[in-house]
Amino acid sequence: MTNPDKTVREKLNELFELVDEKADATARLQIQKAFNMAQKSYGNQTMADGSPMILHHLDVAVIAMKEVNLGPTSAVCALLHSFDTDQPDVRQEIMENFGENVLEIIDGFKKISALQTERVSFQSEAFRNMFLSLVNDIRVILIRMAHRLHDVRAPEGLTKKQKTKFFNEIKYIYIPIAHRLGLYQIKSEMENDLMRFEHPDIFRAITDKIQATKSKREVYIKDFIAPVEKELIAAGFDFEIKWRTKSVASIWAKMKRQNVEFEQIYDIFAVRIIINSKSPQREKEDCWMVYSIVTNIYPPNPKRLRDWISTPKASGYESLHTTVMGPNKKWVEVQIRTVRMDEIAEKGQAAHWAYKGLMKSKDVDDWLLQVRDVLEHPEAIGAEYAYRTQKSNEYVFIFTPKGDLKRLPAGATVLDFAYDIHTNIGSQCSGARVNNKLVPIRYVLKNGDKVEILTTKNQKPKPDWIGFVKTQKARNHIKRQLKEEKYKEAEVGKELLLRKFKNWKLKSPEDLVNILVKHFKMDSAVDLYYLLATDKIDLALVKTVLTDYLKQQEEPVETEGGTEEPQPEKTIPKKEEDETDVLYIGDHVKNINYRFAKCCNPIPGDNVFGFVTTLGGISIHRRNCPNAKRLAERYPYRIIDVKWTGSEEKPFYRVNLKISGKDELGIVESITKTITNDLRVNMRSIHFNTKGRKFEGRVSLMIRNHDHLDQLIHKLKMVKGVERIDRTK
Template sequence: MDLPVINRLSSALRTRSVVREFGIEALVKVLDEYLPEDQIADVRRAYEFGAKYHAGQNRSSGEPYIYHPLAVARILAEMRMDATTLMAAILHDVVEDTEVSPERVAMVFGKDVASIVEGVTKIEKVEGLSRAELQAESFRKLLLAMTQDLRVILVKLADRLHNMRTLGARDPEKRRRVAKETLQIYAPIAQRLGINTIRTQLEDLAFANMYPERHRVLERAIDDQIGDSRDLIRGVESKLAKALRDEGIGATVVGREKNIYSIYQKMRRKKMRLLQVMDLLGFRIVVAKVDDCYRALGVVHHVYKPVPGGFDDYIANSKANGYQSLHTTCIGPEGHKIEVQIRTREMHHIADSGIAAHWQYKLGSKDGASAPQVRANEWLRSLFDELGTAGSLEFIEGVKVDLFPDEVYVFTPKGLIRRMPRGATSVDFAYSVHSELGDRCVAARIDGSLEPLNTPLKSGQTVEIITARHARPNAAWLNFVKTAKARSHIRNFLRNQREDEAVRLGRRLIEIAMRDLGVPLAKLREDAAEPVLKAYGLKDVEELYAAIGTGERLAPLVARHFLPDQNSPDAETSKAAPLAIEGTEGLVVDYARCCRPIPGDEIRGNVSVGRGIVIHRIDCKHAKARPQDWVPLIWSDKVQGDYLSELRVHAQNMRGLLARVTAEITSSESSIENVQMPDRAGGETIEMRFVITVRSRVHLAHVMRRLHRLDGVEKVTRS
């Protein structure tokens, strides 16, 4: 039989199987359990519309495309979602993949359905945007649509889940890329919204596609370790159920093997081998009332010995997504550790469905949105408050930072609880209380003791922030803050600070350039500068200064536009007065690492786009090419601050030499930023390289003289 015939037969068999599981009749069978007939008819109408416009389109696996949106609707129907959501799920690709317009969808099925479909639809290709930026903008659009209707994300998550289930038809590179995006964004969003039924499936499917070999090895190792766990699970279920009955507690006990990805994450997080991860089995006890949860906990601890430190009370301290449960780890049969979760029926429903819980009931309720939906809306509002002005890539990175599944609970000095992501620091805590508190923090007391601002917080600690009136955010904080709010505020401050410094530097550069050309500085007035601003496409003089200060425009070339005669000599060749460097220019002046200039050196500057002026020593090899790109510089009489310089110390290979050298540098009022030592093996002499801070050439010479006087030191040179 020919290969094309075999492929067609295989595709037909797959389609027949898909029709049985995800066809319209299979969907209607689920809908009959909870939707009235008129709403089921609307869902059928959406199917007929979608089937008409998707006709002739096939998925990579070969079956007709319409079975994908039907499968998405089936996932949502099993979560008991309303008819509007199901219709939008069936139609979610018609705007993106067919000629149907959003207006047509709104006219035929209503504004709510069209709004959800539009929210899920990706942004079309835009010239000038990279693939990553396009994806980030589509994601921002999705979250923005969620602020209007949370059902948008439910459709998107169900769409992603079915795509993950059928990812095997794609090439390996595509599978890894989609799996990575799922683990970084969509599974954490499902976790943040409390939809654990979707989250666990996304995680395991993504793990299997991203790391197929790791998944196979881990799956095989788990099977070997716990063997046939069914008898073990049944035994624990029976024993716990009997003990609970004997105490008069009505409960349902269900056991399961924990999902592979959560085991893998635990191994990575705690640097454990699989043999050390004993709690591979989990049990869930569902009771009627909150009081019964705590009574059941006592019963569990009576039957199986609890592991010290293995208890968490998420009923008293619920998670950010509304999740509530008691967690305890015990020693089960044959020495196996088992994790037991205890919750009420209501908590169980919310834990599985999150924002989708009670959607049908809440549609007609006077109470409005459910608690998980309220929390989700608050989270979205806070995201856009903190990241609304960020660029597309910065926005998506901020969202990733905010999607932390693990949390710690810390206290303010007044005893109020603050929920923070695991790994959060005192700076994150300060910004979570108030942005101004974060901007002005200089130190923190944790449980009464002064600790560095980058110290990770632990549950139960009390944190007190110490502020100073003139304190400002530090760029180094970006290396350790964990929350999107802290990161966003610090970046905004630094961005504004850089713009202010660029404006000041740009003004100085253009004034010098115009003076050298003999152009009156009065021409810099807004009205006189209008033709120049128009030529460069800028709004005002401040923007012109900023462009010069950051190196996007060269001051001599800009100044030339102010000349009355455009045929005058090229400004680049005119003799320019040097710019005085004071050391307070901040982010728009950089000091080259190749030669590390310090006050007292002869210097010149290279105007670099985005970095402003990069200062080099005049004898630096990088300062000799293309002289027209350089700006003459001198050190101001008022120069201040510490500057980095590099020393090479050649000495005899003696015990304790490094300690003596470092002590001498420190006693010379200099700090050591970096030290490098080559391999000592077999040499009588050794070269040590130090990066130190000095105030000037005079200070550097003082340090070098003191090093020369040390026993064993043969030569000290500056790099």
């Protein structure tokens, strides 16, 4: 059985050896101090597989230095990455012993560790860019990469859910970043680990086939290269030849892409010939000369020629690819390029990862190249600076409660986020929970925030919203909704004003509206109607303005021939009864758009009022209607007085009554007899229920007017057993 303490000591010594290779004695002391702090903090805590927690942190530190090629500072951070930096005393201890930079890296590690990555596959590019913009130091992500590499090297101790999460991160975040940084060994290992997890049987089968042919393949490559080298030397070329066996994951990807078996893959291994041309003008010529030499030795497959020298890819990638028939009739892929082309392909914007669309940002690209140079040459001056992320000030990345990622411009608010989700959510947004804390709609979002929008049904867009939203989408929707709301209110204002004109007996309403628009210095009649509907302009003021205008039209005008009184086109009637705004309704009143409200079913004689609806027309309600109080409080400017006029035809109106009381013998017969025989009222329906010694009945009747109804109710209340009569819908 392995001794945990011995394993920890061996791993610590391995870390010290790496530090001694890269740094001075001071760095060794820092590592020792970090180890002591970590061992004291983690104590006897163990990981899921039973190994000491301190050993896990040592493993991550060794991977960070040995395989990612980071320095001692990163090893210190790896040892302390589980410390709770939210505790003031912990922050103080780290700051005093290791400085602000280490504390910042540990804070960043904690921040990206808390991100929801379950749905990373749907927006992998956005996640990668968000990762790179979320932290101040790239070492946060590189240490996290080392952490994930350690996790998947021993997947047996992970749950199924953890495996899925970790391998998703590796697939969509860390493999592309590792490729871009030139960490090809780590990238290849991650790809193989991922394939072993996703397709274990296929991985094992391909591995067995590669292993079975390894020694033969090495001999074959030497035999393949030998005549090519001889001819290139004879031609006077300065060159280098490299070759490699493709990874299991790469071979599997090609098998799927070409829909072929392992034995049918042309390029299990690839040969690259890199020429050091004497001048840029000779590059293309040199490449084609080498191609000629190779194809003179080995016959090419014309269908497999890829000429990206004569016509480079849109990304700028230049290389000449061919597949030739080598010894024993085996296909071999040969890539021919110059040193400059190889440098661009490996490090420039046209590198393999770029033209496959893994990342797009030029700033990120340039900066990652800087980091790559530091990883390859850690002793270089200015290395510490290059680790600082080149943050873009253009965007922030925000999470939804489900883990989806949204990209918004920097400075975007909660309201921008709400409109980005859906127009209706934006228009009803009243605030949000950001990282489980309540914030207002004006709150400016930060990278990595998790946002849950709160809505209120009564919320509506307000003009001041336009002043603080950042996105054009939100601004456009708010303007459109405000305009729609304005037109809706304007219709109410128009109905109100035209009705006033009619009551005031004024003609030519269009001319009068134009006079008012000009007087109040507005752009259009819609503005006038809207301000009337929202009580920004009082109707009394409108009447005063029109009265003054008409009086001016009636005053005599001095002329050379004397006094002339021009006849006004419009006059205000002088009858006192016209001064009161009253709507008369009845059977003989025509050309007035009104209806009886279904919520209270008024009948002639009821004490009623009118309500101007948003759809046009007037709704008639009883004064004791259940909705009367609400309408009067919220829309007082839309309430009008209504009076009934006489009707010669005496039409009937439906009225519903609820009758309740004691269940006396023959009570139903007594009630129906009173209704039909005594008052000759036509019943449309009747329904009675009894419960214990009580009854409740509902009767639908046809009534002429309010007086007729009062007489009927009075008669029914005299029936023995009837205790209560209510009018219903």
